[in-house]
Amino acid sequence: MDLGIDRQALVPVVQQIVSAVAEWIRKSGVSPGTRLPSVRQLALDNLLSQSSVIEAFERMEAQGLLASKQGSGFVVAQPPTVHEVHWYEGAEQGWGVFTDSSLGELKLGCGWLPDAWRESDDxxxxxxxxxxxxxxxxxxxxxxxxxxxxxxxxxxxxxxxxxxxxxxxxxxxxxxxxxxxxxxxxxxxxxxxxxxxxxxxxxxxxxxxxxxxxxxxxxxxxxxxxxxxxxxxxxxxxxxxxxxxxxxxxxxxxxxxxxxxxxxxxxxxxxxxxxxxxxxxxxxxxxxxxxxxxxxxxxxxxxxxxxxxxxxxxxxxxxxxxxxxxxxxxxxxxxxxxxxxxxxxxxxxxxxxxxGTYRKWVQRLRKRLSTQMAATLQVLEDEEWQVFAVPAGGMFLWARPGVGDRSRLQACARRLGVLLSPGALFSPTGEHSEWLRINVAYADDQRALALFRAMGPARSTSTILKTTSM
The missing domain is CATH 3.40.640.10 (Type I PLP-dependent aspartate aminotransferase-like (Major domain))
Structure with a gap:
């Protein structure tokens, strides 16, 4: 399993391991009980210390993503029988509703950082x-x-x-x-x-x-x-x-x-x-x-x-x-x-x-968000999206597709599993708006990039359908 560890990144290696393994589980669709590669093998394949892999697996076990079995290492955990829904401030059904993954897994317009960005050690x-x-x-x-x-x-x-x-x-x-x-x-x-x-x-x-x-x-x-x-x-x-x-x-x-x-x-x-x-x-x-x-x-x-x-x-x-x-x-x-x-x-x-821990954390966070902001602005420019303003920092962009209509955007987002925060949610009267809040911390996800491309100029119907069926 290639985890794609970037040792120059601002994200700690242990957190990168957690994110990579969680993404592998999500994309591969493996069933509960599936055995993961051994700690030793995963460390060897990715030039990591075994202690880093163990710490990452233990975090995932605490999160309910993995389970440890005596003599068998770590396996994909059984999902909880009771599904807990979470508050989401930008769900399409209304402000402040409780939602689950049926509305979309990637919360592109939410107001907080991805779990993968959190540094729990400090x-x-x-x-x-x-x-x-x-x-x-x-x-x-x-x-x-x-x-x-x-x-x-x-x-x-x-x-x-x-x-x-x-x-x-x-x-x-x-x-x-x-x-x-x-x-x-x-x-x-x-x-x-x-x-x-x-x-x-x-x-x-x-x-x-x-x-x-x-x-x-x-x-x-x-x-x-x-x-x-x-x-x-x-x-x-x-x-x-x-x-x-x-x-x-x-x-x-x-x-x-x-x-x-x-x-x-x-x-x-x-x-x-x-x-x-x-x-x-x-x-x-x-x-x-x-x-x-x-x-x-x-x-x-x-x-x-x-x-x-x-x-x-x-x-x-x-x-x-x-x-x-x-x-x-x-x-x-x-x-x-x-x-x-x-x-x-x-x-x-x-x-x-x-x-001083908090000060150092926000310094790293600023750098990471700045990198993501620049990359997202470039993608939107390439796909001819309209951007309200180029922010001097922070995590939000206010943007809209240069072409296309609302129904097409919503259909595309739902097929890709992207949950949007449309402009109507940011109006006291719920007035319709073509603008969207985009959280750049989520914008490098392949689902978000596919959405930006699908709503870009000169996209044929067949291209859009192919993109949204990924």
């Missing part, structure tokens, strides 16, 4: 360290503001990106969605009006609508919200808040320009509204950028971020920074509705921040 080490050192404290509730050790690390991080704050103005949450929910319930009431970007994050639209808040749409341009359109809205309405995604915007991948940022702050002062700035992809920054929170704003900007997109969605660790008065209200609601956040999860993240 996370496992941090978990062991926390369990060893803080075993007594792990059984207690966290403090109302969040774990002090984590907030100290967050203060250092925010200082590095020029966001002025203090320990008593940082609140930890169960991810960014929890932070947004606390803010909505604290700052807004049913019937209030807010401004949201469109396209934008669908789950935010639904959170606001759930609380009876009226949404005003402002188009997202390559440099941020459309200022003339926003000024027109402000003259006709009195919105309480503007929700914005400044860096590597979801779904367009664009970032806020300095001129637009400064005008937004001027409008916030003159028209008396707050700005909630979500920065969940900000750690992917590898170029100069503009954050509203890093500019003088007189307490008009609330900063929201999390580690779900870069580190682990399972840990559910997020945070926000706001004025002391707002933090006081948020702490009361957080304590009332959930007692507190997970002391254990926050201790793990604090450990990764303190020992």
């Amino acid at each position: 996370l496992s080490y941090a978990i062991r360290e926390v369990s060893r050192i803080d075993i007594g404290g792990l059984f207690n509730y966290s403090t109302p503001l969040g774990l002090p050790a984590l907030r100290e690390q967050l203060l250092k991080r925010l200082t590095q990106i020029h966001v002025a704050t203090s320990l008593d103005r940082i609140l930890t949450t169960h991810g960014a969605s929890h932070a947004q929910d606390l803010l909505i319930r604290t700052l807004l009431r049913a019937g209030d009006t807010v401004v949201v970007e469109t396209p934008g994050y669908g789950n935010l639209y639904r959170q606001l609508a759930f609380h009876g808040v009226t949404l005003l749409e402002v188009p997202r341009t390559r440099g941020g919200p459309d200022i003339p359109a926003l000024e027109l809205l402000l003259r006709s309405h009195r919105p309480k808040c503007l929700f914005i995604n400044s860096l590597y915007h979801n779904p367009t991948g664009t970032s806020l320009s300095r001129a637009v940022a400064e005008r937004l702050l001027e409008l916030a002062r003159s028209e008396d509204f707050l700005i909630i700035e979500e920065d969940v992809y900000g750690d992917l920054q590898h170029a100069s950028c503009t954050r509203l929170s890093a500019l003088p704003h007189d307490g008009r900007v609330i900063y929201v971020a999390s580690f779900s997109k870069t580190l682990s969605s399972a840990l559910r660790v997020g945070y926000l920074s706001a004025s002391t008065a707002i933090i006081t209200q948020l702490v009361h609601l957080k304590t009332l509705t959930g007692i507190g956040t997970s002391r254990f999860a926050e201790a793990v993240v604090a450990t990764l921040l303190a020992n």
